[in-house]
Amino acid sequence: MELGLVGLGKMGGNMRERIRRAGHTVVGYDRNPDLADVHSLEELVGKLSAPRVVWVMVPAGEATQATVDRLGELLEPGDVVVDGGNSRWTDDEKHAEELAAKGIGFVDCGVSGGVWGLENGYALMYGGDAENVARVQPVFDALKPEGDFGAVHAGKVGAGHFAKMVHNGIEYAMMQAYAEGWELLEKVDSVENVREVFRSWQEGTVIRSWLLDLAVNALDDDEHLDGLRGYAQDSGEGRWTVEAAIDNAVPLPAITASLFARFASRQDDSPQMKMIAALRNQFGGHAVEKK
Numbered sequence: 001m002e003l004g005l006v007g008l009g010k011m012g013g014n015m016r017e018r019i020r021r022a023g024h025t026v027v028g029y030d031r032n033p034d035l036a037d038v039h040s041l042e043e044l045v046g047k048l049s050a051p052r053v054v055w056v057m058v059p060a061g062e063a064t065q066a067t068v069d070r071l072g073e074l075l076e077p078g079d080v081v082v083d084g085g086n087s088r089w090t091d092d093e094k095h096a097e098e099l100a101a102k103g104i105g106f107v108d109c110g111v112s113g114g115v116w117g118l119e120n121g122y123a124l125m126y127g128g129d130a131e132n133v134a135r136v137q138p139v140f141d142a143l144k145p146e147g148d149f150g151a152v153h154a155g156k157v158g159a160g161h162f163a164k165m166v167h168n169g170i171e172y173a174m175m176q177a178y179a180e181g182w183e184l185l186e187k188v189d190s191v192e193n194v195r196e197v198f199r200s201w202q203e204g205t206v207i208r209s210w211l212l213d214l215a216v217n218a219l220d221d222d223e224h225l226d227g228l229r230g231y232a233q234d235s236g237e238g239r240w241t242v243e244a245a246i247d248n249a250v251p252l253p254a255i256t257a258s259l260f261a262r263f264a265s266r267q268d269d270s271p272q273m274k275m276i277a278a279l280r281n282q283f284g285g286h287a288v289e290k291k
């Protein structure tokens, strides 16, 4: 089939390649002309035969909204837009309604697998009407990993991004657990080769996983991670998971703590710990460290 793909960065670029390897035609647009097959969304739409499928793979928020808005102006009834970025699931219903008013279908798709997806395949969690999902199915089949798992029609519009959001919440907590265990192992003198402990865990243990494999890769590159600053960004998914937990009164202590650990990583000198030091000093005369 033919696919229009908007956003050809770390994800979209490799996805274009994987879909082409499966024998489909992909017309790619990126605002960076070095990456693009065409120069504009107009040109992309013009190169596809109706009914069209256009996959959006740009940063969530403003860039996705602007792209969906423009596609709404350019596409025709019967066409389908897929949002494959890490959009907040609450944006999906809005996008589906705006496009449906013009007779254009919408499918949201959470994508996992990062830069390894070209070779390993991309895990896909999608939401939308069966009819719209069926239109995109050949692309899902091209992108998904080989084997029985790795793709799911999770439910109605928004379900794909909701599933991806929870996946990322779990990702935060799993990474935090490996990171905490690693720090403790590094701290004690009795464990002389932490990297080899991590490597040994890759087979046979209860905690073996792909994230653990990636941790070993990172330790092979830099055994004590000396070259890195202890600073971690977040791009929204963890916050939205915690917000959804609050909305639904579901306790998520591990995921919430792992999100807050990232916030703490961005502080050089914790304001709240200054207050704790001040209060301990006030009530107990405990020593403080002065600047």
Ligand SMILES: NC(=O)c1ccc[n+]([C@@H]2O[C@H](COP(=O)([O-])OP(=O)(O)OC[C@H]3O[C@@H](n4cnc5c(N)ncnc54)[C@H](O)[C@@H]3O)[C@@H](O)[C@H]2O)c1
Pocket: 006, 007, 008, 009, 010, 011, 012, 029, 030, 031, 032, 035, 057, 058, 059, 060, 063, 064, 066, 067, 084, 085, 086, 087, 111, 112, 113, 114, 115, 235
């Ligand atoms: N990197 C990952 O591991 C990963 C995994 C799953 C999902 N995602 C999601 O996929 C999307 C893309 O991520 P990425 O890692 O490829 O990002 P990226 O920054 O590598 O690439 C984004 C691309 O979109 C282009 N772009 C931005 N605004 C545009 C616009 N208005 N019109 C056309 N092109 C535009 C940029 O030029 C860039 O090439 C994001 O929503 C991200 O959250 C990323």
Ligand SMILES: O=C(O)[C@H](O)[C@@H](O)[C@H](O)[C@H](O)COP(=O)(O)O
Pocket: 086, 111, 112, 113, 114, 168, 171, 233, 234, 235, 236, 237, 238
């Ligand atoms: O499943 C995946 O492939 C990753 O989760 C992917 O979606 C991306 O790397 C995250 O967006 C990073 O999220 P943070 O920036 O919030 O850590």
